[in-house]
Amino acid sequence: MSISRRELLLASAAGLLARPAGSAEKTAPKPFELSPLPTDLEMPVEGFVDEITPTESFFVRCHTYTPQVKMSNWKLTIDGLVEKPLTFTLDDLKKLPRAEMTAVLECAGNGRSFYEPHMSGAQWKFGGVGNARWAGVRLRDVLQKAGLKPGATQLLLDGADEPLGKMPDFQRTIEVRKALDPDTLLAWEMNGKPLTPEHGFPLRLVASGWAGDSWVKWLQHIEALDHDFDGFWMKTAYRHPSHPVAPGTAVDAKDLIPVTDLNVKSVIAMPGEWVKPGLVAVQGVAWSNGSPVAKVEISDDAGKSWKTAKLLGNGTKYGFRKWTYAWTATEGRHSLIARATDEAGRAQPMQEDWNPSGYLWNVAQPTSVLVSAQKPATPVVAPPAAGITAPEAYKAACMTCHDDHMMRQQRMTRAQWEKELDKMTGWGAPLSATDRPSIVDYLSSQFKP
Numbered sequence: 001m002s003i004s005r006r007e008l009l010l011a012s013a014a015g016l017l018a019r020p021a022g023s024a025e026k027t028a029p030k031p032f033e034l035s036p037l038p039t040d041l042e043m044p045v046e047g048f049v050d051e052i053t054p055t056e057s058f059f060v061r062c063h064t065y066t067p068q069v070k071m072s073n074w075k076l077t078i079d080g081l082v083e084k085p086l087t088f089t090l091d092d093l094k095k096l097p098r099a100e101m102t103a104v105l106e107c108a109g110n111g112r113s114f115y116e117p118h119m120s121g122a123q124w125k126f127g128g129v130g131n132a133r134w135a136g137v138r139l140r141d142v143l144q145k146a147g148l149k150p151g152a153t154q155l156l157l158d159g160a161d162e163p164l165g166k167m168p169d170f171q172r173t174i175e176v177r178k179a180l181d182p183d184t185l186l187a188w189e190m191n192g193k194p195l196t197p198e199h200g201f202p203l204r205l206v207a208s209g210w211a212g213d214s215w216v217k218w219l220q221h222i223e224a225l226d227h228d229f230d231g232f233w234m235k236t237a238y239r240h241p242s243h244p245v246a247p248g249t250a251v252d253a254k255d256l257i258p259v260t261d262l263n264v265k266s267v268i269a270m271p272g273e274w275v276k277p278g279l280v281a282v283q284g285v286a287w288s289n290g291s292p293v294a295k296v297e298i299s300d301d302a303g304k305s306w307k308t309a310k311l312l313g314n315g316t317k318y319g320f321r322k323w324t325y326a327w328t329a330t331e332g333r334h335s336l337i338a339r340a341t342d343e344a345g346r347a348q349p350m351q352e353d354w355n356p357s358g359y360l361w362n363v364a365q366p367t368s369v370l371v372s373a374q375k376p377a378t379p380v381v382a383p384p385a386a387g388i389t390a391p392e393a394y395k396a397a398c399m400t401c402h403d404d405h406m407m408r409q410q411r412m413t414r415a416q417w418e419k420e421l422d423k424m425t426g427w428g429a430p431l432s433a434t435d436r437p438s439i440v441d442y443l444s445s446q447f448k449p
């Protein structure tokens with residue numbers, strides 16, 4: 001019995017066909033730098049062919065420098081509104097029942113660069129997300145040992161990373177409700193190995209279904225509180241409007257609520273920017289907030305019509321679900337769109353509601369593919385136009401905590417740069433009133449919308 005080309009294509013996309021003997025193992029794509037220090041690394045879209053993201057490909061997001069935690073003096077302290085304040089070594093934690101979870105970790109700011117008007121922050125495209133196998137203990141098993149007192153409503157989580165200059169320490173709270181969820185873990189393993197320093201060695205929170213800002217790394221202190229915590233990273237950052245707002249407008253603090261759940265989303269990994277005509281496997285992954293992916297649809301006509309993609313494997317509650325679609329590619333330039341729907345009935349929108357910090361982007365986004373028999377010549381990239389050189393004071397004021405990767409990613413108006421300078425001088429950037437105008441001129445002419 002012969003199998004059709006379409007079936008063969010689907011089987012090969014699913015990884016169901018044996019690799020020919022001696023074929024090279026595919027190497028995991030390396031993430032690229034948005035900023036080397038503090039370290040922000042993004043996974044290229046090729047990474048979305050894997051259900052489990054290899055640790056070497058996994059995105060990294062650090063607000064400050066990665067601390068080098070020594071096991072000899074690391075411990076986890078639990079105090080505040082508990083019956084019995086406790087400290088744990090990693091060996092103590094390992095005596096509790098082991099818990100494992102496959103879950104997507106996605107930065108709340110993933111996709112920020114696509115928002116118009118642009119806003120400040122790490123300019124993620126697609127790859128501020130990955131799916132890993134996490135292992136450790138349930139947070140609720142640890143909390144049970146200490147015994148939460150009745151009034152406790154929030155848990156304040158603090159890692160070993162230290163702020164630079166006068167920036168506020170990265171401290172986050174999660175509601176007790178989320179802490180007691182059996183799917184919330186304290187993990188020491190990622191993909192079967194101890195956490196790497198970038199990903200939070202020795203211990204991090206796994207807030208399954210929630211955006212990355214709650215997944216505190218290098219965790220060393222948990223304090224039970226009976227009130228909302230008003231530190232910068234809870235009260236000001238990681239908040240979005242509770243209702244739609246006009247793009248580019250300022251939003252009143254009272255209308256901003258904390259970011260929690262991820263949105264339903266999909267990414268096209270293959271075929272990339274160019275492919276030969278014929279039957280082509282369009283492949284990628286989809287995920288949501290703990291509601292399994294129910295379907296993925298593909299459009300090659302700007303969303304006028306949709307065809308159902310084939311979901312691969314069994315899927316997990318919080319993980320990536322791989323999908324593939326056999327597409328008949330004809331000569332010309334095409335735009336492909338993938339749109340995921342989860343079991344709760346949430347589907348990716350065709351247009352995103354704008355929010356001031358650029359969180360939770362999940363548009364069903366067109367990707368452009370050129371279908372032609374011949375691979376097009378790589379376009380010659382014109383050298384950047386000679387810009388004005390940075391003023392002397394720029395280096396001393398702005399290049400001590402990080403380099404200009406932070407600035408080069410941004411595309412901001414003069415008014416936005418003014419606000420950014422307020423933030424940075426607040427954090428301790430040594431910028432005199434005399435030097436400021438030339439630096440604003442420089443930044444707003446070089447890194448503009």
Ligand SMILES: Nc1nc2c(c(=O)[nH]1)N[C@H]1C(S)=C(S)[C@@H](COP(=O)(O)O)O[C@H]1N2
Nearest residue numbers: 059060061062063107159199212215216217
């Ligand atoms: N202590 C600490 N935890 C942290 C951060 C941080 O800067 N410090 N960054 C958070 C953010 S915003 C994200 S998106 C995730 C990123 O995790 P990763 O670097 O392992 O991908 O870690 C979170 N946990």
Ligand SMILES: [Mo]
Nearest residue numbers: 107108212213
């Ligand atoms: Mo993040």
